[in-house]
Amino acid sequence: MLASKTASLILNFKTIQWVGESPGFVRMVEQTLLPQEFIEVDIRTVEEMVDAIYRLAVRGAPAIGVAAAYGVLLGVQDCQRLSSDSLISTLDEVCSKLAAARPTAVNLFWALDRMQNRAQRDFEAGLETEALLEALQQEARSIFDSDVDTCRRMGEYGAELIKNGQTILTHCNAGALATAGCGTALAPIYQAHADGKRVAVWADETRPLLQGARLTSWELLQAGIEVTLITDNTAGSALRAGRIDCIFVGSDRIARNGDVCNKIGTYPLAVLAREHKVPFYVVAPLSTFDPNILEGADIPIEERNESEVAEIGGQRVAPEGVSVYNPAFDVTPAHLVAAIVTEHGVIENPNLSKVEAVLRSAGRIE
Numbered sequence: 001m002l003a004s005k006t007a008s009l010i011l012n013f014k015t016i017q018w019v020g021e022s023p024g025f026v027r028m029v030e031q032t033l034l035p036q037e038f039i040e041v042d043i044r045t046v047e048e049m050v051d052a053i054y055r056l057a058v059r060g061a062p063a064i065g066v067a068a069a070y071g072v073l074l075g076v077q078d079c080q081r082l083s084s085d086s087l088i089s090t091l092d093e094v095c096s097k098l099a100a101a102r103p104t105a106v107n108l109f110w111a112l113d114r115m116q117n118r119a120q121r122d123f124e125a126g127l128e129t130e131a132l133l134e135a136l137q138q139e140a141r142s143i144f145d146s147d148v149d150t151c152r153r154m155g156e157y158g159a160e161l162i163k164n165g166q167t168i169l170t171h172c173n174a175g176a177l178a179t180a181g182c183g184t185a186l187a188p189i190y191q192a193h194a195d196g197k198r199v200a201v202w203a204d205e206t207r208p209l210l211q212g213a214r215l216t217s218w219e220l221l222q223a224g225i226e227v228t229l230i231t232d233n234t235a236g237s238a239l240r241a242g243r244i245d246c247i248f249v250g251s252d253r254i255a256r257n258g259d260v261c262n263k264i265g266t267y268p269l270a271v272l273a274r275e276h277k278v279p280f281y282v283v284a285p286l287s288t289f290d291p292n293i294l295e296g297a298d299i300p301i302e303e304r305n306e307s308e309v310a311e312i313g314g315q316r317v318a319p320e321g322v323s324v325y326n327p328a329f330d331v332t333p334a335h336l337v338a339a340i341v342t343e344h345g346v347i348e349n350p351n352l353s354k355v356e357a358v359l360r361s362a363g364r365i366e
């Protein structure tokens with residue numbers, strides 16, 4: 001598919017990158033400080049990477065996958081003197097630590113599996129430690145590079161769903177800050193803009209951690225795209241008033257039947273979209289699909305600290321002693337989803353057989 005200009009040209013920051021060869025380190029945008037401060041932090045150990053993922057310095061499913069792959073490199077790069085057996089055991093320990101960082105975004109586990117499978121395959125083929133370390137570097141680089149390319153392809157497919165002059169509602173941040181490339185849900189918007197279409201975005205603030213207010217509105221402004229910030233509570237009346245033409249969101253895990261897990265507050269948007277006959281689109285790479293989970297109810301939902309709800313910007317807003325329920329994600333049933341845009345094309349009205357067909361053709365299932 002030919003695009004007049006690719007979306008990646010619009011953005012001028014790197015969410016996450018590997019610096020140096022081996023030994024090297026990870027440099028990432030410290031997302032907890034945006035938009036007040038744009039600071040990059042250097043991550044040099046597995047423990048620092050686990051902490052960065054948990055506290056959302058790096059966040060968004062595909063970026064978490066890349067961070068996990070780089071976290072593996074940090075954990076094994078000093079192992080040159082170990083036997084290949086010991087390297088494989090160290091790799092297992094490193095992967096277990098990284099896997100505990102956050103439970104919902106399946107890209108984390110997908111990337112760790114890729115790193116482990118690569119090392120195991122090459123180990124069984126008789127490669128020694130140095131060659132195994134080189135193979136792991138290649139695998140991590142490939143995870144990063146393919147994410148950049150995947151975002152571009154999702155952008156091209158998704159842009160075809162956007163008409164000139166449309167206003168798009170989005171939730172949380174599923175943009176460049178959530179990937180190594182130009183985003184998932186925001187990629188079609190960047191591509192439509194690059195293609196010369198007039199597009200406007202309405203961004204939900206996304207309580208409790210305000211990824212929409214802090215991150216989505218920041219990166220859209222960087223890219224010169226018109227963005228209007230609303231409280232999460234405003235989406236319903238905006239839809240009812242006919243101010244939104246379509247909704248684009250990302251995902252942290254998609255079940256085999258097409259149920260979509262994404263940031264808490266996504267499900268009510270899908271219900272509202274159905275009521276107001278507005279298409280609800282999900283944009284996600286195949287690395288976000290979990291072939292081992294049949295339906296959304298089985299997706300593990302992260303519950304985070306109560307202070308995220310009881311406080312705003314470090315200021316307590318709820319009385320001491322109140323109980324707080326703080327799930328970070330919810331599940332939207334497949335029947336509310338108009339289409340899932342992937343790097344392999346668009347799955348309209350997703351269901352079990354359509355998702356399985358795409359996963360099969362991409363070699364993710366037999």
Ligand code: MRU
Pocket residue numbers: 056059060061062105171172173174175178179183184185211249250251252262263264328
């Ligand atoms: O808790 P976060 O900020 O990691 O949640 C991120 C989201 O919910 C995104 O919508 C999702 O990861 C898709 S991002 C490309």
